Amino acid sequence: xxxxxxxxxxxxxxxVLALARLAAEPEAVHAILAWLTRRTGGLAALIGPTGTVLxxxxxxxxxxxxxxxxxxxxxxVGPRRRGTPSAVLGGEGGHAVxxxxxxxxxxxxGDEPPYLTVVGxxxxxxxxxxxxxxxxxALCWRLEEAERARRRVESAEAHSREAxxxxxxxGGVPAAQRIAGALGPALPALARVYVIECPVRRRxxxxxxxxxxxxxxxxxxPCPVRSxxxxxxxxxxxxxxxxxxxxxxxxxxxxxxxxRIGTSAEHPLRDTAVGYEQAIHALAxxxxxxxxxxxxxxxxxxxxLASPEGRWWARELLGPCLRYVxxxxxxPGPEELLGTLGxxxxxxxxxxxHLKIHRNTLAARIRLISDLLGLDIGHSxxxxxxxxxxxxxxxxxxxxxxxxxxxxxxxxxxLDALLSSPAAELWARAQFGPxxxxxxxxxxxxxxxxxxxxxRLPAAATALGISLPGARKRLARAEEVLGRSLLRAPSAKYExxxxxxxxxxx
Numbered sequence: 001x002x003x004x005x006x007x008x009x010x011x012x013x014x015x016v017l018a019l020a021r022l023a024a025e026p027e028a029v030h031a032i033l034a035w036l037t038r039r040t041g042g043l044a045a046l047i048g049p050t051g052t053v054l055x056x057x058x059x060x061x062x063x064x065x066x067x068x069x070x071x072x073x074x075x076x077v078g079p080r081r082r083g084t085p086s087a088v089l090g091g092e093g094g095h096a097v098x099x100x101x102x103x104x105x106x107x108x109x110g111d112e113p114p115y116l117t118v119v120g121x122x123x124x125x126x127x128x129x130x131x132x133x134x135x136x137x138a139l140c141w142r143l144e145e146a147e148r149a150r151r152r153v154e155s156a157e158a159h160s161r162e163a164x165x166x167x168x169x170x171g172g173v174p175a176a177q178r179i180a181g182a183l184g185p186a187l188p189a190l191a192r193v194y195v196i197e198c199p200v201r202r203r204x205x206x207x208x209x210x211x212x213x214x215x216x217x218x219x220x221x222p223c224p225v226r227s228x229x230x231x232x233x234x235x236x237x238x239x240x241x242x243x244x245x246x247x248x249x250x251x252x253x254x255x256x257x258x259x260r261i262g263t264s265a266e267h268p269l270r271d272t273a274v275g276y277e278q279a280i281h282a283l284a285x286x287x288x289x290x291x292x293x294x295x296x297x298x299x300x301x302x303x304x305l306a307s308p309e310g311r312w313w314a315r316e317l318l319g320p321c322l323r324y325v326x327x328x329x330x331x332p333g334p335e336e337l338l339g340t341l342g343x344x345x346x347x348x349x350x351x352x353x354h355l356k357i358h359r360n361t362l363a364a365r366i367r368l369i370s371d372l373l374g375l376d377i378g379h380s381x382x383x384x385x386x387x388x389x390x391x392x393x394x395x396x397x398x399x400x401x402x403x404x405x406x407x408x409x410x411x412x413x414x415l416d417a418l419l420s421s422p423a424a425e426l427w428a429r430a431q432f433g434p435x436x437x438x439x440x441x442x443x444x445x446x447x448x449x450x451x452x453x454x455x456r457l458p459a460a461a462t463a464l465g466i467s468l469p470g471a472r473k474r475l476a477r478a479e480e481v482l483g484r485s486l487l488r489a490p491s492a493k494y495e496x497x498x499x500x501x502x503x504x505x506x
Contacts, residue, residue, distance in 0.1 A: 028140040042120025072117035102138035168272035188235030193275035249293035261293035284485035304427040314393035388494040419502035428502035446474040
């Protein structure tokens, strides 16, 4: 055996070892193609069954690389039709095209494997190198394809779960139950809503912990609006077993100390939106609590305002939206406009992520809704609060306050008339009562100044003659006292503005 043969074997062994090392890299396919390009002096590329260029040495190839890869793609047509596993062909411009198929087609009807191609070198040793590279590359390609498939499935499931959450938020319970039944687990009839604020990289770990403690019965969704929030609908324990609400929150914060958790009261599915708001309010308290979690502990709904007059007022205010006929079939109709309004009032500028629409589309819808309702929904807290109350009264359960027969129906009231009733006055005092009782007086006065300034903190700080950080600190103290979120959406600012209006302080 001559020296040349020994040298060839040593070179091949070195090549195989190099391929093995490259196979362990994160972007193994690109790394191997780049190595082959350097090793052969030609261009290495991966060509799919339809002649598509699947991969090149560079993730974002330039025009010259794509043109050369196209030469390789055209050269694979004949060998693929004949089922040729490897070949050396003459390409355009006199360049040789070396081909090696990555394995065999699945006998069960799976996808045909791609070809590894090298364009350029006219070296007889290139065939052996491609054969060795094809075996390693086949495994790397399948692994990367499996990972891409896993991500697609994971993304599809996440979007489906977001769709279920969105349907629950807008009252589409039957549709949500059908989708959830296909994905699993089934939605619980009663559930507490958990909002977990945590590092993005830990969301999957926390979701696994919730699923384990809830024995696979929880419905868990990454928040579509805030990337550092995880939302979970956790059913109560079966009858006879102890409630584990605090235990679950405690386990999570012990495992991930950076977490903050807010939990709602138990609600039926139709009240998921209420549960979510309660959990957000509890989260505002949890941020300052030593145990880093908190439950919603206040009952502050608008039932007191859901009189027949209130329902009529809400119907009159929302009437232009409810009767709206879009000029084009693709334009949003009444239900979609009201959904957009609710999302805007809950999430502000982040509503486009909740609704999965462009921010310009969101802005156009808000302008349309403002024109229809005759309210400044985009900038005025007065307009936003009126629209928020109208939506709440419009969607209140039928048993809350039945509308009397048409013959006895009251005339639609104005917002001021609605807020001047004795029940509304009692409700208003209950909103500010905890603030006024807790002291010092600077905290409730800061909240009132903030509301008068359309919830704009810099304007409120200027009006009070204090610094912006000082005003923010006072509002954070107000959040602790009220047990409600003020500075982050969803905010209690609409209820507090209505209470201030009812008390005659605006």
